[in-house]
Every structure is written in structure tokens, then in C-alpha cells.
Amino acid sequence: MNLSEFGIDFLESALITVEEDKISQEDAITNDILEYAIDSGEVIAHELCHYKVRGIKINAWNYDEENASIDLFVTIFKGEPRLTKVSDRDVLDAFNKAENFFWQARDGKLSAKIDESDINVFDLVQIIEQSKNEVKNARIFVLTNGEASAEIIPEALEQNGVYIDFQLWDMERVYQQYLIRAGKQKIEIDFLNDFNHKLKCLHMEKVSEKVDAYIAIIPGRILASVYEKYRQGLLEKNVRTFLQFRARVNQGIRETIRKEPDMFFAYNNGISTTAEKVEVEFEDNIPYITKIENWQVVNGGQTTASIFATSTEKDIDLSKVFVQMKISVVRQQDEVGAIVAKISRFANTQTIIKDSDFSSNNKYHIAIENFSRTEWMPTKTGGKATNKWFYERTRGQYLDERSKKTVKEAKIFDREYPKKQKFIKTDLAKYEMSWLQRPYDVGKGAENNFKLFTKELASQKNEISKKYYQRLIAKAILFKEIDRIVAKKNLGGYKANMVSYIFSWLSFKTNKKLNLDTIWENQGINETLNNIIEQMITIVWDHLNNPLKVGMNIGEWCKKPECWLTLKDKFIDTSIINEEIKKLDSYIENDLIGQELSHLELKIIQEASNVKSETWFALAKWAKEYSKFTPFDRKLSYNLGVLANRKNTLTVKQSKNALRLLKQAADEGFSE
Structure with a gap:
């Protein structure tokens, strides 16, 4: 499927969504493009909204409260049954309309203009206005099911203490993500032909029967160029996504590149990568890497993406930025998943990966x-x-x-x-x-x-x-x-x-x-x-x-x-x-445990549930007056009364404890 065929198929798929979900064509295109953007890791989530007046337009947004960052999305919909071009003027106009929305909302100029019944937009305006002292990062995305030029994307800028980044997701970029997902576009880097460079390396022989290991130093400009071409495809096996400059470590990377680029190598922990194949040539008996096939960054995604993002800023020079790199060539492809997961989990990283990040393997x-x-x-x-x-x-x-x-x-x-x-x-x-x-x-x-x-x-x-x-x-x-x-x-x-x-x-x-x-x-x-x-x-x-x-x-x-x-x-x-x-x-309990209860357990629940609330309240009062039970059991007696009063179904654990309390109380002389 080529780009044109993909664009037609993409539109047809979106139109099916229009019929099924009863939403507008623009909403359907917005959702479907953002599905790829979320898949790529560039976007975390989104909320649809609709606001369009002269000089202002917004189609969707996301507010990351934890990291105090705003994402704004504006869509250019093309309804022709073919892949069509989007003019530079239309793309720039869309960027301007979304940026105007941000600044006017931030300055409190939209609050009175937005109808409170339009809750999604009203909430967004309130969030932008009320968080203006916290939000330091904003990203503006233009989305389109047409084909647009990436050359006219505005450069990132810093204004009034806010770092604003601009991104374009057109059919070509969506198609690239599709190819990566389909396994039709592997990350293959030809250092000699693409960069007129070869990486001096150390080949660790016979380290393991499972992997071949290489250590090298890669120039920051080359790493940034590779990321610019493949984006999150380069980080496909990385368990995290790039969070722009929201995390403190990313800000540190940015500041080091800006102020002390020559110290970057000393300060940074480097990256861990995997590959399907590494081509090496020798010069004066020294090995140099000339090509890497199916290259993936499994640790150091934050470093990689941060170097690229900083490189897009004005007056940034990466000539003194170097990154140490470990390459593990996995010999058996059927073991890639397991080995990469362990590399991600155990390798040293600049930002900690919590076990919850690996929950998909639960x-x-x-x-x-x-x-x-x-x-x-x-x-x-x-x-x-x-x-x-x-x-x-x-x-x-x-x-x-x-x-x-x-x-x-x-x-x-x-x-x-x-x-x-x-x-x-x-x-x-x-x-x-x-x-x-x-x-x-x-x-x-x-x-x-x-x-x-x-x-x-x-x-x-x-x-x-x-x-x-x-x-x-x-x-x-x-x-x-x-x-x-x-x-x-x-x-x-x-x-x-x-x-x-x-x-x-x-x-x-x-x-x-x-x-x-x-x-x-x-x-x-x-x-x-x-x-x-x-x-x-x-x-x-x-x-x-x-x-x-x-x-x-x-x-x-x-x-x-x-x-x-x-x-x-x-x-x-x-x-x-x-x-x-x-x-x-x-009744069979069907909460998270996912196990059916035995007849004995059902009988225990039935017996405990037959006890009236008055009995539990009387027992709780008796236990308090005569200093019976532990404080926990006295409170449990009262809680069981509340549950019985509400006719709540008891769990197996609650039922067993309830019958235990009744027996213990009877043994110690309790009677209603």
C-alpha cells in the first residue's frame, strides 16, 4: 500500500467511524490521526472540543496536570476521495489559530466569550487561564488527512516563560508510523553514506551466547538526525514515551546542551540499544561500525529525544555533544522480546522506570x-x-x-x-x-x-x-x-x-x-x-x-x-x-479476582448475610462497654452493621470474620 492508497483507505475508515459513532467527519479524522500519534508515543491522550471564530480554532486538547503541560490540536479536514495537498498558508494559518487560542485564553480574554454550556471548551479555557503560573510547556499540533510540507513548521520558541513546540501530523507522517508498525520500515543506519562518518567501537567478544556486545561513542548531531527521521519508531521497544522537557532530567539535558555542551558526555549516562545486525570494518586493526540494522533505543529514549528537541532551538550547536552507546546484537530473534525487556528493566537510566511501566507483561x-x-x-x-x-x-x-x-x-x-x-x-x-x-x-x-x-x-x-x-x-x-x-x-x-x-x-x-x-x-x-x-x-x-x-x-x-x-x-x-x-x-462473585466461589464459600456468605444490622450494632456496643475484642474487631462489628443496613453483599473474607466474631462473642457471653 503506497501513500496515496493509504490516504484513501484512511479516509474511508474514518467515514465508517462517522456512521458508527455519530460524530462529525472532522472529529473522526482528529481521533484517527491522534490514535497514531498516541501509538507513536508523541501524545498521551486527548479530549475532543469544538471552537472556531475569526482567527481562532481548536479541535482537541490535553492537559497533563502532573507535568503542567498543555497540548492543543487543530485539524484541517480534506473530504476528497483522494490524497490532496494542503497549502503552506493553510498549515501556518492553523498553527496561528491554535496559538492565538492559547494566548487569549491565558490572558483571560476568552472566559467571557465562551458559553458555559460548551463545557469542554470552557474547561480548557479555565485550565489555561488558571494554570498560567504553572504551565511552562505547550505543544501545538496541526492534524490533516492531506499531504503537507514539513518545511514550514514554525521553530520552537520561548515566550513569556512558556516553551512552545509546533508539530505537524499529515498523511505522510501517519503513513510512516503505519510502515513502522507493519514492520515494513526498519531502522537501518548507514553511517558512511548518510553521515560520512563511522563509529569507532569496542567489540566485546564472547560476552554471551545470546548477544554480541559493542560499545561506541555517537555524535549528538547524528543521534538527533536519526531521531528526526524515525521519531518514536526508534524508541519502539522503550517502555516510556518522551515527555518533552517536563521531567527535571530532560530540562537538565537541555541546559547542559545550551550552556556546557562539552560536558555532556561526562554528565550523561548514555544509551542502551539493540540491533539485528552490525556491520564493522577495520582500519589499522581498529574496528569501526559502518551500518546498524533494525536499531532500537531501549534505554535512553529521554536522552535521545531531548537532544533532538534541543537541536531545533535557535543557536544550538551539537558539535561538542557526544553520547556513549551500548549495542546488544541479539543472536536469536525469537528471544528479542524477553532480552529487551530485561535490558529496559535493569540497565542504568537517567530517569527511573517503575515496575508499573511493565504492567502490560502482568x-x-x-x-x-x-x-x-x-x-x-x-x-x-x-x-x-x-x-x-x-x-x-x-x-x-x-x-x-x-x-x-x-x-x-x-x-x-x-x-x-x-x-x-x-x-x-x-x-x-x-x-x-x-x-x-x-x-x-x-x-x-x-x-x-x-x-x-x-x-x-x-x-x-x-x-x-x-x-x-x-x-x-x-x-x-x-x-x-x-x-x-x-x-x-x-x-x-x-x-x-x-x-x-x-x-x-x-x-x-x-x-x-x-x-x-x-x-x-x-x-x-x-x-x-x-x-x-x-x-x-x-x-x-x-x-x-x-x-x-x-x-x-x-x-x-x-x-x-x-x-x-x-x-x-x-x-x-x-x-x-x-x-x-x-x-x-x-450469585458468583465477579470482581477482580476472577474466580468463581465454591459452594462452601457461598454458604459462608449466606450465613453471615442473614445476620441483622441490629445484632451487629448491639455486639459493637457490648464489646465497647465490656472491653471485649481488639479495637479493630470492635470497629469491624460496627462496620458489618452498616453493611447489613445497606444490604451490601459481603466478601468471603468479611463473612469469615463476621462468623468468627459471632462465635467469639457467644463464647464470651454475648446475647441480644
Whole structure:
């Protein structure tokens, strides 16, 4: 598939999304281009928004609160059924419109002009204005499904204490990412022909039967040039993405290059790389590397990308910047994945890689991926199943697998794995954390919520059954259906918060006994569930828009546990979904553990759940008056009373402790 064919296919795919998701063509193109940008690691996430007036336009944005950075995206949509050119003037005009938006919002000139009902834009304007003392980095992206010249991209600049970087994602750049994903464009560096340079090296012979090892020093200008051409493709096996100059170490790299370039080699730890093949020639018995094939930076991605980014600034000279480099040539290609993962984990780096960065290799995620490749969706007609859900365990898997297909095979892949049935790790975390009734954590953002979810996983057994996977997909279906129903209301904003809170409220009101099996079997929700969601929308919308503290930002209010605590006990008649709730005697616990309970465990839960709240409160009072039990058990007695009063289903652990307390109390003379 050449560039022109790719551009046509890209537009057709986006138009399918328009029909399925009922969004505008510009939104669909924005989403699909950003999917590649996120896959590449250049972008973390995005929120769609629409604002266009004279001299100003914005299509999407992202605010990285942790690193105080703003990303703004503006789209140039081309609807012709062919790959068309985008003029330099249109590209520069788009950059200017997004930059104008940033500065006017920052100076408080847009607050009065934005209708508060347009929540996404209003929130963005507030964030830019209120964080002007914190935000030191902004990136402006022009996105287009046309073909544009990269030569006219404005140079990065520093203005009013803000470092602004400009990036262009047109079809050529998206196509390059596609080729990298498809394995059709390997990173092959010919130092002699491309740079008129060869790397003096030290070849470590017989270090291992698994790898050949080389150590060399690479000029900063060459490393920057390679990164400029291949971008995140060079860092494909690196577990992190480049965070611009947000991290302190990246700022240190930048300052060293600016002020002490001759000291860069001394200050920097260097990079660790892998390769499929290294070509060496000898001169006076000294080895020199002339070519590297399938080159990947597995540690030092921050160093590499920071050198390039700094090189784009005015008056930067990289002639004195040198980087020490280790190259591990993996002899057996089937061992590349395992060896690279260990290099990434153990090699010294300038910024620490936490174990959570490797969560995609957790056996939980591997199990979900395996089920998603084998478990067909049930059909309503009883005919042959035709599609599955696709779990993207590692970033870009969906694009990766699709890009390796022929045009005909890609169409079959699209039928088997519809794009709307793709979900990623952060999606999974949203489903589960909402089901666990923690919408305030979901509101903290996809990455932060995923970190919390990972901690939750660490405390579980994580043995995933087929039934657990089916119920997980049922949660995904329910979550998406709530999203669809909320979207139809055109409330103007906070949709993500609304969906999570409604999902959590359903979980709470049904004691996590909503019949997920029925949702799985039908691949959808019925009319009664739809109706209760409709009723919940009004209550939740009113609740979120009336924080306890008058004037509090709604987004911040949604992150507070108090927001959830003051919502969950509000009254709503859920009797219409009684048929959708499993009875305790047939109920099988389906939280994160993913294991079905034994009959003995179900019996223990049943026995503990039959104890009335009055009994627990009386026991707690008796224990306090007569100094019985430990302080923990006295508090547990009271908590069990609260749970019984709310008719919450007890866990196995809670039930065992409850029966233990009852026996101990009886042995010590307690009676109601």
C-alpha cells in the first residue's frame, strides 16, 4: 500500500467511524490521526472540543496536570476521495489559530466569550487561564488527512516563560508510523553514506551466547538526525514515551546542551540499544561500525529525544555533544522480546522506570489478551459468530496487527475485530474501577486511574477465568451504552465523569449483582436498564453540577471521594431492574479476582448475610462497654452493621470474620 492508497483507505475508515459513532467527519479524522500519534508515543491522550471564530480554532486538547503541560490540536479536514495537498498558508494559518487560542485564553480574554454550556471548551479555557503560573510547556499540533510540507513548521520558541513546540501530523507522517508498525520500515543506519562518518567501537567478544556486545561513542548531531527521521519508531521497544522537557532530567539535558555542551558526555549516562545486525570494518586493526540494522533505543529514549528537541532551538550547536552507546546484537530473534525487556528493566537510566511501566507483561493482562483473541461474541440469531473484542495489551497492537495485513486481509480483520470493540488497558481500568465504585479515582485521568488499578490488581489473585472475561466485556458494553445514552442528552460536558458515576451508582444500587451474564449473551442492554440509566442521568448531572463548596471547579469536585459519598445514598427507585439482579444463592462473585466461589464459600456468605444490622450494632456496643475484642474487631462489628443496613453483599473474607466474631462473642457471653 503506497501513500496515496493509504490516504484513501484512511479516509474511508474514518467515514465508517462517522456512521458508527455519530460524530462529525472532522472529529473522526482528529481521533484517527491522534490514535497514531498516541501509538507513536508523541501524545498521551486527548479530549475532543469544538471552537472556531475569526482567527481562532481548536479541535482537541490535553492537559497533563502532573507535568503542567498543555497540548492543543487543530485539524484541517480534506473530504476528497483522494490524497490532496494542503497549502503552506493553510498549515501556518492553523498553527496561528491554535496559538492565538492559547494566548487569549491565558490572558483571560476568552472566559467571557465562551458559553458555559460548551463545557469542554470552557474547561480548557479555565485550565489555561488558571494554570498560567504553572504551565511552562505547550505543544501545538496541526492534524490533516492531506499531504503537507514539513518545511514550514514554525521553530520552537520561548515566550513569556512558556516553551512552545509546533508539530505537524499529515498523511505522510501517519503513513510512516503505519510502515513502522507493519514492520515494513526498519531502522537501518548507514553511517558512511548518510553521515560520512563511522563509529569507532569496542567489540566485546564472547560476552554471551545470546548477544554480541559493542560499545561506541555517537555524535549528538547524528543521534538527533536519526531521531528526526524515525521519531518514536526508534524508541519502539522503550517502555516510556518522551515527555518533552517536563521531567527535571530532560530540562537538565537541555541546559547542559545550551550552556556546557562539552560536558555532556561526562554528565550523561548514555544509551542502551539493540540491533539485528552490525556491520564493522577495520582500519589499522581498529574496528569501526559502518551500518546498524533494525536499531532500537531501549534505554535512553529521554536522552535521545531531548537532544533532538534541543537541536531545533535557535543557536544550538551539537558539535561538542557526544553520547556513549551500548549495542546488544541479539543472536536469536525469537528471544528479542524477553532480552529487551530485561535490558529496559535493569540497565542504568537517567530517569527511573517503575515496575508499573511493565504492567502490560502482568499475567492478568496477558490472560485478558488471550481470551480476546479466542472468545467469539455470542450471536442473537444463533448463527455463526463473526467478531470478537480486541484487547490492546501493549500500545499500538491493534494498528500493528492490522497494518501487517493486505488490503483484503485488513477488511476481514475489521469484520472480526470492529474498531468500536477495541479496548486498551486504561479503558479496562475505567470499567473495573467504576464497578468497584471508585468514580472519583477514574476522574483523576486515565493514567492515574490505571496506576491505582494496578495497585488493586497487586492485592488480588489475578487468576482469570473465561467467565471473568465474559463479564468484563459485559462491563465494557454497559459502560459504552451509558456513554451513548449520556451523549444523546447533549449536556455539554463532563460526559466522562457522568458515565463513570452512573456506572458506579448502578454497581452500588445492585450490590454488584447486576446480571452481567445477560448483557454478555445479548451483547447489549435491555429496555429496563436503559430506562434506569435515563433516570440516573438527571440526578447525577444535578449532583455533579452542585459541589459542596460553592464555586468549586466541577472537574476537581468529581475527583473527590466526597462527591461519590454524597451521591451513592441518594434515592432512586431501582425496583424496575429487580429482574436484572442475581439472587444471592445463584450469585458468583465477579470482581477482580476472577474466580468463581465454591459452594462452601457461598454458604459462608449466606450465613453471615442473614445476620441483622441490629445484632451487629448491639455486639459493637457490648464489646465497647465490656472491653471485649481488639479495637479493630470492635470497629469491624460496627462496620458489618452498616453493611447489613445497606444490604451490601459481603466478601468471603468479611463473612469469615463476621462468623468468627459471632462465635467469639457467644463464647464470651454475648446475647441480644
